[in-house]
Amino acid sequence: MTRSVNVAIIGSGVVGSAFITQLANLQTKNLAFNTIYLARSSKEALYNTDYKPVDLFTYKQEPAKPVLGLDELTTFLVGAHRPTILIDNTSNETIANHYPQFIKAGISIATPNKKAFSSALQTWNDIFSAAEQDGAGLVYHESTVGAGLPIIGPLKDLVLTGDRVETIEGIFSGTLSYIFNQFSTPEASKVAFSDIVTTAKSLGYTEPDPRDDLNGLDVARKVTILARISGFEVESPTSFPVESLIPKELESVASADEFLQKLPEFDAQIQQLKDDAFNNGQVLRFVGKVDLKNNKVSVEIGKYPFDHPFASLKGSDNVVAIKSHRYPNPLIIQGAGAGAEVTAHGVLADAIKIAERIAN
Amino acid sequence: MTRSVNVAIIGSGVVGSAFITQLANLQTKNLAFNTIYLARSSKEALYNTDYKPVDLFTYKQEPAKPVLGLDELTTFLVGAHRPTILIDNTSNETIANHYPQFIKAGISIATPNKKAFSSALQTWNDIFSAAEQDGAGLVYHESTVGAGLPIIGPLKDLVLTGDRVETIEGIFSGTLSYIFNQFSTPEASKVAFSDIVTTAKSLGYTEPDPRDDLNGLDVARKVTILARISGFEVESPTSFPVESLIPKELESVASADEFLQKLPEFDAQIQQLKDDAFNNGQVLRFVGKVDLKNNKVSVEIGKYPFDHPFASLKGSDNVVAIKSHRYPNPLIIQGAGAGAEVTAHGVLADAIKIAERIAN
Numbered sequence: 001m002t003r004s005v006n007v008a009i010i011g012s013g014v015v016g017s018a019f020i021t022q023l024a025n026l027q028t029k030n031l032a033f034n035t036i037y038l039a040r041s042s043k044e045a046l047y048n049t050d051y052k053p054v055d056l057f058t059y060k061q062e063p064a065k066p067v068l069g070l071d072e073l074t075t076f077l078v079g080a081h082r083p084t085i086l087i088d089n090t091s092n093e094t095i096a097n098h099y100p101q102f103i104k105a106g107i108s109i110a111t112p113n114k115k116a117f118s119s120a121l122q123t124w125n126d127i128f129s130a131a132e133q134d135g136a137g138l139v140y141h142e143s144t145v146g147a148g149l150p151i152i153g154p155l156k157d158l159v160l161t162g163d164r165v166e167t168i169e170g171i172f173s174g175t176l177s178y179i180f181n182q183f184s185t186p187e188a189s190k191v192a193f194s195d196i197v198t199t200a201k202s203l204g205y206t207e208p209d210p211r212d213d214l215n216g217l218d219v220a221r222k223v224t225i226l227a228r229i230s231g232f233e234v235e236s237p238t239s240f241p242v243e244s245l246i247p248k249e250l251e252s253v254a255s256a257d258e259f260l261q262k263l264p265e266f267d268a269q270i271q272q273l274k275d276d277a278f279n280n281g282q283v284l285r286f287v288g289k290v291d292l293k294n295n296k297v298s299v300e301i302g303k304y305p306f307d308h309p310f311a312s313l314k315g316s317d318n319v320v321a322i323k324s325h326r327y328p329n330p331l332i333i334q335g336a337g338a339g340a341e342v343t344a345h346g347v348l349a350d351a352i353k354i355a356e357r358i359a360n
Numbered sequence: 361m362t363r364s365v366n367v368a369i370i371g372s373g374v375v376g377s378a379f380i381t382q383l384a385n386l387q388t389k390n391l392a393f394n395t396i397y398l399a400r401s402s403k404e405a406l407y408n409t410d411y412k413p414v415d416l417f418t419y420k421q422e423p424a425k426p427v428l429g430l431d432e433l434t435t436f437l438v439g440a441h442r443p444t445i446l447i448d449n450t451s452n453e454t455i456a457n458h459y460p461q462f463i464k465a466g467i468s469i470a471t472p473n474k475k476a477f478s479s480a481l482q483t484w485n486d487i488f489s490a491a492e493q494d495g496a497g498l499v500y501h502e503s504t505v506g507a508g509l510p511i512i513g514p515l516k517d518l519v520l521t522g523d524r525v526e527t528i529e530g531i532f533s534g535t536l537s538y539i540f541n542q543f544s545t546p547e548a549s550k551v552a553f554s555d556i557v558t559t560a561k562s563l564g565y566t567e568p569d570p571r572d573d574l575n576g577l578d579v580a581r582k583v584t585i586l587a588r589i590s591g592f593e594v595e596s597p598t599s600f601p602v603e604s605l606i607p608k609e610l611e612s613v614a615s616a617d618e619f620l621q622k623l624p625e626f627d628a629q630i631q632q633l634k635d636d637a638f639n640n641g642q643v644l645r646f647v648g649k650v651d652l653k654n655n656k657v658s659v660e661i662g663k664y665p666f667d668h669p670f671a672s673l674k675g676s677d678n679v680v681a682i683k684s685h686r687y688p689n690p691l692i693i694q695g696a697g698a699g700a701e702v703t704a705h706g707v708l709a710d711a712i713k714i715a716e717r718i719a720n
Contacts, residue, residue: 001494022522029492132389134361149691150514157709158511162382186667307546307672314689326702329674331509331695341686349517357717 002030003359006051006082007351008037008073008107011089012059015112018344024056026348028171031355036080039067053079070098074105083358084137085351088113089344097123103130103137108358110350112143114154114342117228118221121235124228138357141352145172145222146318146337148346154333155229155322163324165230168290169302170320172222174338175213176245176286177207177315184274184284186306193270194263194324201260205316209256214245216286216299223288226320227297230290240297245270245286277303309334362390363719366411366442367711368397370431370468371449372419375472379449380702384416386708391715396440401451410556411440414469430458434465444497445711448473450705456482463490463497468718470505470710472703477588478581480594484588499712500717504699505532505582506678508706514693515589515682523686525590528650529662530680531670532582534698535566535573536605536646538676544634544644546666553621553630561620565676569616574605576646576659583648586680587657590650600657603629605646637663643671669694 012020023033025083034053039045044064046054055062068076069240077084086102088095090112096116099109102121116123142152158165171177182196183189200206206213220237227234234240235293244251246259247266253259270284277284282303287310306312309332313319318337321330337341371382394413394479399405404424406414413421428436438446446462448455448471456476457709459469460483468720476483491499502512531537542556543549557574560566566573581599587594594600604611606619607626613619630644637644642663647670649658665668669692673679678697696702 010369025522026520028520148517148686150510150517150693153513154510155510157712158714159707160386160706161705162385162390269675307667309669309672309694312667312669312672317689326508326705327695329677329696331693333510333691333693334669335687335691336689339686345518345521345523345686348521352517352520 002032004032004034004082005355005359006077006080007033007034007035007087007270008077009035009082009087009089009090010039011097012038012040013089014340015343015347016089018340019087019347020056020059022344022348023351024203025330028352030354031359033351033355036078036084037068040064041067043067047076070095070101073100074107077107078105081175083242083360084108084357084358085110085354085358086137087111087290087347087351089347091115093119099123099139100126100130103127103139104133106135106137108137108139108354110140110347110354112141112147112347114144114225117144118224121228121233138354139352141225142350143343143346146170146333147223147318147321148336148342148344148349149318149333149335149337151226151320151333152229154331155226158324159230160325163326165290165292165322165324167292167323168226168320169287170338171285171313171318172219172288172320173213173286174316174318174336175200175210176219177206177313177337177358178317180283180285181313181315185279186283186311188278192264192267194260194267196264198260201256208302209259211246211251211256211259216244219286219288219299223290223297223299226237226288227290230292232290232292232295232297241300242298243300247299251307272274273301281306285310362392362706363715364392364394364442365715365719366437366444367393367395367436367447368444369395369447369449370452370455372398372400373449374700375703375707376449378700379447379707380416380419382704382708383711388712390399391712391719393711396444397428397433397436400424401427403427407436413677415649422603429456434462434467437467438465443715443720444468445470445714446497447471447707447711449707451475453479459499460486460490460553463487463499464493465585466495468497468714470707470714472501472507472707474504474578474581474585474716477501477504477585478597479670481588481593497646498714500714502710503703505585506530506680507694507699508702508704508709509678509680509695509697511680511693512585514587514691515586516707518682518684518686519590523552523684525650525652525684527652527683528583528586528590528680529647529690531645531673531678532579532648532680532697533573533646534676534678534696535560535570536579536695537673537678538565540643540645541673541675544637546643546671548638552624554627555621557623558620561616569619571606571611571619576602576604578647579648579659583650583657583659586648587650590652592652592655592657594657601660602658603660605661632706633661639664645670645673666707682709
C-alpha cells in the first residue's frame with residue numbers, strides 16, 4: 001500500500017531548483033509526494049484549486065498564478081485534508097516568522113532557512129512549543145548547519161538519549177573555510193589575505209558583498225542553532241562575541257568594490273597573526289564555539305596545531321567537533337557544508353523522514 | 361496526547377544494560393515506552409501475561425521466568441495488539457535469523473547485532489523485502505557500524521535522495537584502530553606489534569582471543585553492510601579479500617596465550633612494512649574499502665600520508681570517508697566506534713525514530 005503526503009515548495013533558486021530536481025527523480029517504495037503548491041519566485045506560484053499535483057519536470061514553463069499570501073497558503077494547504085509538508089527553500093524572514101502558524105495548523109516544515117532558528121529565542125520557543133501540541137506539524141532543519149552534513153539530527157539524538165554535550169567547535173562557513181584554508185597552511189605561504197578574498201569573490205564563493213561573509217554573522221547564526229539544541233538558550237546571534245574580519249575603517253565604505261580596493265591596506269595585521277601562529281606550529285581557522293560547561297558562545301579566529309583535523313581541511317569544507325560525556329575524543333563530522341546539491345539533499349532527506357511519520 | 365509503544369528487550373550484557381539504563385532515564389515529550397518483555401540472560405526473562413510493564417530500575421533483582429522461544433515471543437508480543445519494537449542487544453545469530461518473522465508479524469527492530477545484515481545476502485533480502493510489506497515492522501541498525509556514530513542513517517539518506525556513492529573507506533574496528541594508532545605514527549617509534557597486541561588485550565580492548573579481532577572478519581562484516589546499503593550486493597563477508605593479521609603459522613595454535621607468546625617471532629615482517637611506509641611519509645592503518653566504480657570490496661592494511669585524516673586518528677576511534685558524486689571531497693565521520701554507552705545510544709536513537717513512526 002502506497003502512503004502519500006502533500007508537499008508545498010517555496011523557492012526555486014539555486015537550492016530550490018536542485019531540490020525540485022531531486023524530488024522529481026525520487027524513487028521511494030510505498031511513499032508518494034504530491035506537490036500541490038510551488039512558488040517558483042516571490043511573485044509566481046503553480047497550484048490548482050482542486051489540488052491536482054504540479055508537474056515538477058515542467059514547472060518552469062507552466063503558466064503561473066500570483067503567489068498566495070502566507071495565511072491564504074495555510075488555508076489552501078489545510079483545505080486538502082491531507083498530511084502536508086511545507087518546504088521553505090528561501091532565506092526569507094517573513095516566511096520563517098510564520099512557521100508557528102503553519103505548525104499549529106498541522107503543516108510540517110523541512111527547510112534550510114536559518115532565520116527561524118537563529119533569530120530571537122522567542123521565535124525558537126514559539127516553533128518548538130507549537131510542535132509539541134496535539135495535531136501539530138513536525139519541524140526538521142538539518143540543512144541549516146553544514147548543509148546536508150549529518151549534524152543537527154545526530155546532535156539532537158545525543159541530547160535526547162541523555163548525553164551531556166560539553167563543547168561544540170567547528171568551521172561553519174564554506175566561504176571562510178576556503179579563505180582560511182588558502183591563507184593559513186602547515187606549509188609556509190606568503191599569499192595576502194586580501195588577494196584570497198578577491199579570488200574567492202571572483203570564483204563566486206562569497207556573497208555579492210564579501211563583507212556579508214566576513215562579518216561572521218552567518219557563522220553566529222549556525223552556532224546559535226547548535227547551542228540551543230544542546231540546551232543553552234542563546235538570546236540571539238548578536239548576544240555573544242563575534243569577531244568580524246572587516247577592518248573597522250572599512251565597515252561603512254559604500255561598495256563591495258571599494259572595500260576590496262582598500263582591503264590590502266589591512267593585510268599586515270592578519271599576516272602577523274598568521275606568521276605568529278605558523279612559528280608556533282599552528283594555523284588560523286575561523287571557528288564557532290559553544291562551551292556548555294562555562295555557558296559561553298563565540299565566533300573567532302582560532303589557532304590549531306598542524307596535526308589537528310581543522311588544519312587539514314580541504315577546499316570549502318565544513319567541520320564540527322562535538323565533545324560530550326560519551327565522546328571525550330570528539331565526534332567529528334566533515335565535508336561540503338555549502339552548495340545546492342548537498343543542501344537540497346539534506347532538505348529532501350528531512351522531507352522523507354517527515355513523510356515516513358505522517359503519510360497516510 | 362502521549363503516544364506509546366511496547367518494547368521487548370533481549371540482552372542485558374555490557375551494551376544491553378547501558379541501553380536499559382538510558383531507556384529508563386529517557387525523557388521524551390508525548391512518547392512513552394512500555395517494556396513488556398526483558399530477557400536478562402539467555403535463560404531468564406521478565407514479563408507479565410497481562411503485559412504490565414517491567415520495571416527497568418529493578419530488573420536485575422526481580423524474580424524471572426524462563427525466556428520465551430522466538431515463536432512464542434512473537435505470539436506474546438503480537439497478542440498485545442500494540443505497536444512493538446524488539447531491541448536485540450545480543451550478537452546472536454539465531455535471533456538475527458528470526459528477524460524476517462518478527463518483521464512480517466509487524467514487530468519493528470532496533471539492534472546493534474551485525475549478524476542479520478552481514479551474513480548471507482539472502483538474509484538481508486529476506487529482511488528488507490519483509491519490511492516493505494503492508495503492516496510489516498521497521499528495521500533500524502545504526503549501531504551495527506561505528507556504534508553510535510551517524511553512518512548508516514546518513515549513508516541511507518544519500519542513496520535514497522539520489523546521490524551516487526563512489527567509494528567508502530574507513531577504520532571500523534576500535535581494537536585495530538588502537539593497535540595501528542599505537543604502532544604506526546607520524547613520529548618515529550620502535551614499539552613492537554606483538555607488544556601492542558598484548559597491551560591491548562590486558563586493557564580489555566580485544567576479544568578474549570585477540571585472533572578474533574586480528575582475523576579481520578568483524579571489519580569484513582561492517583564493510584558488507586555499507587556495501588549493501590550503497591547498492592553493491594555482497595554475497596557474504598567471506599566472499600571478498602580480507603587480509604588477516606594472524607600469521608599463517610599461528611592460526612591453529614591452541615590457546616590465546618600460546619598465540620601471544622609466539623607472536624613476537626613474526627614482528628619483523630610488519631615492522632618492515634611500517635618502516636617502508638614511514639620512509640615514504642606514510643602510516644599503516646587497517647581499513648575496509650568499498651569501491652562502487654570497480655565493484656570491489658576489501659579489508660586490508662592501507663598506507664596513508666601523515667596529513668591524511670586517518671593518520672591523526674586517536675585512541676580507538678573509528679572513521680569513515682564516503683566519496684560520492686555530491687561529496688568529491690569525502691564526507692568524513694569520526695569518533696568512538698565501540699563502547700557500551702555509544703552503542704546503546706545508537707540503538708536508543710533508532711528506537712525513538714521507530715516510535716515516532718509507529719506509536720499510537
